[in-house]
Amino acid sequence: MIKxxxxxxxxxxxxxxxxxxxxxxxxxxxxxxxxxxxxxxxxFVYEGWLIVNGAPVSTGVFSSVDFPQTFSxxxxxxxxxTKFVLSIEPANDVDPAPSMTKILVGDFTGNVASVSSNGVxxxxxxxxxxxxxATPTNGGDTDELSGIWYLDLxxxxxxxGLDLPVLDGGWKYEGWVVIDGVPVSTGxxxxxxxxDDNAMTSPFKGDMGDGPAFPGEDFLQNAxxxxxFPLDLRGYATVISVEPYPDNSPAPFTLKPLLHIxxxxxxxxxTIPMEDGPLADLTGTVVx
Numbered sequence: 001m002i003k004x005x006x007x008x009x010x011x012x013x014x015x016x017x018x019x020x021x022x023x024x025x026x027x028x029x030x031x032x033x034x035x036x037x038x039x040x041x042x043x044f045v046y047e048g049w050l051i052v053n054g055a056p057v058s059t060g061v062f063s064s065v066d067f068p069q070t071f072s073x074x075x076x077x078x079x080x081x082t083k084f085v086l087s088i089e090p091a092n093d094v095d096p097a098p099s100m101t102k103i104l105v106g107d108f109t110g111n112v113a114s115v116s117s118n119g120v121x122x123x124x125x126x127x128x129x130x131x132x133x134a135t136p137t138n139g140g141d142t143d144e145l146s147g148i149w150y151l152d153l154x155x156x157x158x159x160x161g162l163d164l165p166v167l168d169g170g171w172k173y174e175g176w177v178v179i180d181g182v183p184v185s186t187g188x189x190x191x192x193x194x195x196d197d198n199a200m201t202s203p204f205k206g207d208m209g210d211g212p213a214f215p216g217e218d219f220l221q222n223a224x225x226x227x228x229f230p231l232d233l234r235g236y237a238t239v240i241s242v243e244p245y246p247d248n249s250p251a252p253f254t255l256k257p258l259l260h261i262x263x264x265x266x267x268x269x270x271t272i273p274m275e276d277g278p279l280a281d282l283t284g285t286v287v288x
Contacts, residue, residue: 034284101170139208149216
């Protein structure tokens with residue numbers, strides 16, 4: 001009888017031990033199926049977050065943009081999550097909270113969250129733009145086709161040329177001209193009715209001031225390797241992208257709400273409308 005009781009106690013203890021071990025280290029799968037993401041600069045990574053009772057819980061970081069990708073998460077966390085968030089973080093980040101640069105967000109409905117950049121980065125469905133070719137920073141009427149300024153001159157007076165939503169602190173706009181396959185920045189900006197961030201320090205502009213108080217650039221000197229300034233911008237593409245901030249990538253980020261091929265017959269100081277860009281909204285699904 002004593003032997004039977006001892007064996008019964010041992011069995012119960014083993015079951016309790018196994019159960020306790022499973023509770024202590026439970027895991028389950030969270031699968032990301034995202035489209036449109038591009039690799040980040042070397043100093044940054046993507047990081048997923050589950051929102052549980054209003055608080056963020058990291059699901060892990062990644063650099064590869066090949067999907068699907070699966071992450072192991074405690075079931076108790078996974079099943080109580082109401083929202084998924086994807087952010088961009090420094091590669092050696094010591095802050096346990098998400099950065100301001102959030103790129104995808106979506107609420108769970110059952111076991112699936114449909115995530116989108118629309119609403120967290122911005123709604124670009126009504127984005128529009130205009131620009132002119134001119135080189136105001138050389139103080140004369142030479143090389144006028146070697147500068148681009150995102151403004152509207154149709155009234156005869158410079159006015160705002162871009163219609164874009166205000167971005168959160170983790171993002172900035174950036175203008176580009178793609179010259180023989182090489183993207184060259186016109187500068188980053190947050191205000192469509194003010195100078196861009198490098199207006200006073202641009203290496204490309206002329207020596208006669210900073211130009212008008214709008215985003216833009218004169219490509220007159222100090223050309224990047226392989227290019228020659230000044231140059232005729234006609235026939236090249238101009239792009240407005242939405243960039244993570246901070247950002248160390250030399251290329252435009254994946255979100256490009258506006259684009260235009262500068263017409264071969266364009267005249268300087270004539271307002272030219274832009275068209276929709278190749279990608280204004282990132283989407284995907286997250287499955288638990």
